[in-house]
Amino acid sequence: MDWQTYTAAGIVAFTALVFLVRLARKGGGGPGCGGGCGCGDKHQH
């Protein structure tokens, strides 16, 4: 396996980890729009 394979797999693993951590942190409350939902409002969560 070359460096590209490792790097791509690393990026995928890191992304999956970020999703899992965010889901675990937010629990059932949903990740929230974080002001990035497209609605244009800067919500105060």
Next chain:
Amino acid sequence: MNEQPEAVSVVALVGNPNAGKTTIFNALTGSNQRVGNFAGVTVDMKSGEFFSPHGRKMRVVDLPGCYSLQSTAPDQRIAVEALRGELPGMGKPDVVVCVVDASNLERHLRLAMQVIELGLPVIVALNMVDVAEKAGLRLDVAKLSEELGVPVVAMQASARKGIVELKQALRVPLPAVPEISWDRDGGEEAHGSFIRGLCELAARRPGAHQQTLSDRIDAWALHRVWGWVVFALMMFAVFWAIFSFAAIPMGWIESLQGLVAGWIESVVAEGDLRSLLIDGVLGGVGGVVVFLPQIVLLFFFIGLMESSGYMARAAFLMDGLMAKAGLSGKAFLPLFSAYACAIPGVMATRTIDSAKERLVTIFVAPWMSCSARLPVYFLIVPLLMGEAEGSWKQALVLFAIYVVGTLTAFVAARLLRNKLGPETGGSNFILELPPYRMPQWSYIFRHVIERGGAFVAKAGTLILGLSILLWALGTYPKSEGDDADALAHSAMGRMGAFIEPVVEPLGFDGRVGTAILTSFAAREVFNSSMAVMFRVDEGECSEEEARATLRDRLAEAKWPDGRPLFTPLAMISLLIFYIYALQCLPTSVVVAKESGSWKWAVGQFVFMSAFAYLASLTVYQFGRLLGY
């Protein structure tokens, strides 16, 4: 110079929607805050700081517009809680600036009286005195102040007149808690009687009623026949502009995407990383960002209609029609916004007073065909008609697709609204019809930049992550062979093969099933997955050329027994599936947040997926029975 500022005083800005609250907030703080002319555009609290003329630092909080302190609407409850000091993180305000529209005193004074009754220091900002005077009102500010027992400042906030006077009124010591001169226990009737008397004294209208320009325009815009003609023309113009003007910048984005892909190819050798960057990141994020021009144009027109005062008329006109779906005119804006993207549509439901009506609107919003479905329609409709893209017949089919989605949404809303039962808290639809104004261009452009920026931010975070994960599902486990073999061997391809018996009764084979699976996080992925599954090298050609090549390939595609795969009936079945299926993970995330429960989001996803499947199945099997 380095004088230590005293403790910060908190100033709460409150008022009916359209009273000009946010304009005053902007003038006081210089903040980049938007203001809307449609009821309840300001749905969240914004705060900013300024110094009074006496050097005292003040924090001003712009509360959501509200009609009454008894309101049950979510955004209006925030205002009430803030005024009562019940909002976490914000103490009781030191002073309340209640903004009232001088040209509509009878309605706006009701809220002002309720605020005064809270027992806080209050200043009334009598805004839009220019509009009131043009309408023939003779205002007596001193008399108003005397009768209400609070300072009253005459203002024309849009021209920054009265801002200095308001800042002067906010000097320390702040105004005393007012003494109330009306019967506070007499309820609505006592308030109404006091207001009528006060208006006789302080807002006289000498002579007969003078018809304003807004009255004359409304004679047309709200006419029972011409009103609808004006409305239809406005909506047609908006949609035509969105779909024609947006094509130019969309082309630029695609070209830029091609250039970046070419650059990556020149610096990164062939391999997984290059595939991830080009197919996963650039393809996924680019596929969403390409809709930015349409989103920007839609928000531009929404801003234009809000700012000019027409949006409130559109909601007023639509009230009767929306009532057929068990909804009020306030549901019009969210559903209309959902034509561009369900996410802002779902967010916009915050302006709806009734909790049940709000849930129903959130539930059906994804059936208003959003622009992300367009690439799928643009791929399938010309193939169905057997011609190149762009004929009027295709436009008719596209129109029919929108009608089918909208009508189903209305019927479902009606059924769901009936199922949820009558409103327990009472839904009072009050829609302000503000005077027509010249659009505030700076507001419109701020509004567009904010919303466009938020859309790009979403593409850069959530969509980026999802694109990477989807790429992984479509790549691993790896295999030798061409792209189509690799996809078939991947987790996604295996899932597609697994569900082939499930999608076959809809007229689709495993390849189409795989493409549908890949598009469950975002619909627009369908086209690129189909290109991979049917071995079309999108290479360096434009999106339109790629679609044409893919269409040729689909026209030749066959079942193993030699029957054509994409028969007209199978294509209609596919279109039906895409009209109804909720294939947008970000929408589900926002629905969960807005409805306050993942149950609604999951329920909506399951219901819409099952409905799409059953509708598609019915159409395909019924069509076969008829011999198609």
